[in-house]
Amino acid sequence: MERKTIALVTGDGSGPEMMAVACAIAIEAAKKDGIEIVFEKTPMGWNAYEKYGDTLPSESFDKAIKIGTVFFGGVGDPKLDGTIGAKYPVMKPEARCLLALRKHMGLLLNFRPMIYYKELAHLANVKPETIPDGGIQQVWIRFLLEDSYFGNEDLMDLRPDECAKIGVKLKKKVMGDEELVTDIAYFRQSTVKKYIRAAFAYARSAGLPLISIDKANVMARYDFWRKIVTRIGEEEFPDVPLTHQLVDSANALLFTPAKLHGVIACGNEHGDILSDGAAAALGSMGMMCSSAINPDTGKAMFESGAGTAPTLAGQDKANPIGRILTAAMMLRHLGAVNGARAIEEAVKKTLGMGYRTADMCAYSWNGVLGTLGMGNLILSSL
Ligand code: IPM
Ligand code: MG
Numbered sequence: 001m002e003r004k005t006i007a008l009v010t011g012d013g014s015g016p017e018m019m020a021v022a023c024a025i026a027i028e029a030a031k032k033d034g035i036e037i038v039f040e041k042t043p044m045g046w047n048a049y050e051k052y053g054d055t056l057p058s059e060s061f062d063k064a065i066k067i068g069t070v071f072f073g074g075v076g077d078p079k080l081d082g083t084i085g086a087k088y089p090v091m092k093p094e095a096r097c098l099l100a101l102r103k104h105m106g107l108l109l110n111f112r113p114m115i116y117y118k119e120l121a122h123l124a125n126v127k128p129e130t131i132p133d134g135g136i137q138q139v140w141i142r143f144l145l146e147d148s149y150f151g152n153e154d155l156m157d158l159r160p161d162e163c164a165k166i167g168v169k170l171k172k173k174v175m176g177d178e179e180l181v182t183d184i185a186y187f188r189q190s191t192v193k194k195y196i197r198a199a200f201a202y203a204r205s206a207g208l209p210l211i212s213i214d215k216a217n218v219m220a221r222y223d224f225w226r227k228i229v230t231r232i233g234e235e236e237f238p239d240v241p242l243t244h245q246l247v248d249s250a251n252a253l254l255f256t257p258a259k260l261h262g263v264i265a266c267g268n269e270h271g272d273i274l275s276d277g278a279a280a281a282l283g284s285m286g287m288m289c290s291s292a293i294n295p296d297t298g299k300a301m302f303e304s305g306a307g308t309a310p311t312l313a314g315q316d317k318a319n320p321i322g323r324i325l326t327a328a329m330m331l332r333h334l335g336a337v338n339g340a341r342a343i344e345e346a347v348k349k350t351l352g353m354g355y356r357t358a359d360m361c362a363y364s365w366n367g368v369l370g371t372l373g374m375g376n377l378i379l380s381s382l
Contacts (some may be wrong), residue, residue: 014309021379027039068300112278199263204239
């Protein structure tokens with residue numbers, strides 16, 4: 001069997017419980033493709049702080065970067081963010097771990113395919129009649145670098161003196177008594193071109209149109225974005241239908257999902273905001289899966305967009321399906337296509353048979369399953 005090593009961040013809150021079942025399922029499913037998956041623990045988050053005094057121990061970080069494939073269970077806990085995090089803002093794990101990994105691994109493409117399950121229509125926030133009979137395909141591909149997320153840090157490296165003059169500050173250094181604080185947002189031509197070509201290529205291979213989201217009516221960087229998208233569309237992908245959508249109207253279209261059927265290209269910040277809305281519109285955040293890829297090196301991180309469910313930690317209650325579907329994305333990336341498909345089908349089958357975790361029930365019901373129960377059922381129907 002071919003062996004694939006993956007750096008495993010079990011994470012905070014309910015992360016370890018959800019990741020335990022997701023890892024067991026990934027290992028079992030990958031065997032269908034003759035692949036042996038080996039997880040190497042790389043602790044990050046508040047759990048790592050408690051053990052090693054750092055939410056991002058350098059040993060974990062270096063190892064994750066070196067391995068190049070990371071299965072990320074989510075970090076953060078509002079309680080600790082407010083206590084230790086208030087004292088040592090630099091330790092707040094969401095930015096410290098996630099953003100550092102994205103930047104150092106060069107993870108440009110963030111895939112967030114939305115899946116609508118008829119069985120879970122009661123969780124969705126769209127009217128059932130807005131879903132076409134043939135179902136809905138909404139593949140969000142968020143531009144995961146640069147923009148307002150990395151602007152300050154990147155510009156400080158380039159021009160520290162100018163930054164000080166115009167109020168550019170690192171988030172962890174903000175005191176709240178400044179006269180002026182600036183966030184820099186930028187797009188680099190070469191990065192946008194690489195990104196948009198990848199999004200077009202994905203749309204072409206999936207037979208879907210490309211919907212590009214921007215704020216070209218107001219912002220320079222989005223005017224630039226729209227011009228690049230239009231040119232690449234006309235010159236290189238004339239066969240892929242392209243539409244442009246302003247971000248505010250795209251937000252309104254989340255409630256008529258058929259109008260966003262396709263591959264959706266959007267900036268880092270817009271994508272962060274809209275993808276949560278899309279997940280909640282079509283189902284729930286607990287079901288969202290997500291992968292982040294460097295298209296040049298193949299380095300990748302698989303992090304369910306869902307949170308760490310800190311209030312459920314240790315109680316075997318959190319819904320593991322977002323993590324499990326994210327494991328399917330990871331398997332597909334590693335070439336375990338049969339395993340990936342088997343996981344997706346097992347999830348569908350398990351939901352189809354009526355099994356639910358507590359967050360999926362519209363009312364309290366004593367047949368509800370815990371994290372482990374749901375995980376084991378999916379595992380056994382692989
Ligand atoms: C996401 C998250 C992250 C982001 C946070 C945790 C830094 O919200 O992956 O969508 O803003 O990108
Ligand atoms: Mg988000």
